[in-house]
Amino acid sequence: MALSKPYCFITDIGSTTTKGILIDVNNQKLLGISHADTTVEEPINDVNIGVYNAALELQQQCSVPILQPSASPESISFDSEISYLSTSSAGGGLQILVIGLTLFDSASSAKRAAYGAGGVILDVFAIDDKRKTVEQMQAMRNLRPDMILVCGGTDGGALSTVLRMAEILRIAKPLPKYSTSTKIPTIYAGNKDAVNMIKSMITRDFDLHILPNLRPSLQEEKLKPTQEKIQGLFMENVMERAPGYSKIKNLVSEAILPTPAGLLRSMQNLGLEDKNLIAFDIGGAT
Numbered sequence: 001m002a003l004s005k006p007y008c009f010i011t012d013i014g015s016t017t018t019k020g021i022l023i024d025v026n027n028q029k030l031l032g033i034s035h036a037d038t039t040v041e042e043p044i045n046d047v048n049i050g051v052y053n054a055a056l057e058l059q060q061q062c063s064v065p066i067l068q069p070s071a072s073p074e075s076i077s078f079d080s081e082i083s084y085l086s087t088s089s090a091g092g093g094l095q096i097l098v099i100g101l102t103l104f105d106s107a108s109s110a111k112r113a114a115y116g117a118g119g120v121i122l123d124v125f126a127i128d129d130k131r132k133t134v135e136q137m138q139a140m141r142n143l144r145p146d147m148i149l150v151c152g153g154t155d156g157g158a159l160s161t162v163l164r165m166a167e168i169l170r171i172a173k174p175l176p177k178y179s180t181s182t183k184i185p186t187i188y189a190g191n192k193d194a195v196n197m198i199k200s201m202i203t204r205d206f207d208l209h210i211l212p213n214l215r216p217s218l219q220e221e222k223l224k225p226t227q228e229k230i231q232g233l234f235m236e237n238v239m240e241r242a243p244g245y246s247k248i249k250n251l252v253s254e255a256i257l258p259t260p261a262g263l264l265r266s267m268q269n270l271g272l273e274d275k276n277l278i279a280f281d282i283g284g285a286t
Contacts, residue, residue: 003253005083007031009058009066011051012259013088013248014038018047020054022062025083034058040090040243047090047244049073076251083253087262090242093120094234094258097145097174099165100126101152106190109214110151113189113223117230118261119147125168126152127161133168140172147233148174148184148206149226150198153191155216162194163201170202183207185233189214189226209233234258 008023020034036053039046052073059066065079078084096119100107107126114121122143125136150169152162166188176184186206188198195210202208211226235255249256257265263281271277 003083006081007064007066007079008083008085009055009078010084011054011086012262013040013047013050013086013090014259015090015093018050018054018090020051020058022058022064022066031064032058032062034061038090045243046074047088047242048076048247049244051086051248052076076247078251084251085254086248086252087257087259088245089120089259093260094118094230095120095122095144095146095177096230097122097140097143097148098124099148099150099152099169100124101158101161101165101190102126102128105218106152106215109221109223110149110189112221113214113226114149114230115260116223116264117227118234118258118264119230120260125165127165136168137172140169140174143174144177145174145184146177147230147237148186149230150186150188151190151214153194153213154218155192155213157191159191159194159197162191163197166194166198166201170205173205182237185209185237187211187226187229187233192216207237231255231257231261 003025006026008025010021012019016038018036018038022031024031034054034057036050036057039050055066066082068077068079071077096114098107098110098114098121100110103126107124111121111124122145123139150166152165176182183206187209189211190213192213199208209229211229212222214223214226215221267279
């Protein structure tokens with residue numbers, strides 16, 4: 001991505017802290033780092049205030065105009081010389097409930113798809129996860145996921161067990177994190193022969209999206225379509241419901257990414273220059 005403006009302000013909106021950095025684009029130099037409390041929860045309930053505070057601290061630290069004089073915590077506007085980018089893991093990040101057929105095969109593929117898209121996995125359910133059906137239902141019901149990923153069965157393979165897991169989900173009907181009136185975005189990426197039955201079972205209660213099978217055969221794995229859909233739904237649905245994110249979305253020069261996805265993208269870019277690369281993400285509060 002080419003940045004046309006001389007400075008770039010970047011935030012990572014975390015669960016507890018909003019981190020800000022200011023980059024001199026032309027000289028490829030990091031000018032400063034700031035920290036502010038994340039303001040995504042009550043009583044403030046507007047993530048923009050934390051972003052504003054991080055920008056204001058950097059502006060004072062680096063003596064570079066980041067905010068316009070008219071900007072306020074509730075209405076951010078950036079200087080004409082500033083590009084703005086952001087990642088986010090506020091509210092626990094992109095929290096995904098994963099349902100597969102077996103832990104070793106389809107559920108394992110679903111976990112890789114979820115992690116690769118920058119998700120945080122709340123729990124993984126499968127027919128062999130050693131829980132009774134009623135225990136699985138209770139566990140699903142107690143979770144508040146941003147998104148649900150359902151898979152299982154190779155194309156042309158198992159049907160009844162895939163439908164059984166979908167039925168457990170239908171009965172459990174977990175509630176979304178931010179709103180009980182909005183359907184949870186749910187991806188089905190399993191046996192293509194089960195698509196019509198899956199639609200009839202869970203479309204009424206969930207915002208269902210059909211994707212190619214994550215595991216079309218035991219020897220083949222197709223993660224990319226599901227990963228791209230997860231990130232798209234994150235922007236279109238999850239971010240829209242989080243307090244204040246709709247305003248942030250209109251300020252950024254590129255789409256907001258889940259923090260782990262931003263890290264993975266950075267790793268991929270660095271890997272183009274140096275193939276021997278290992279990264280440790282220590283985390284902040286946790």
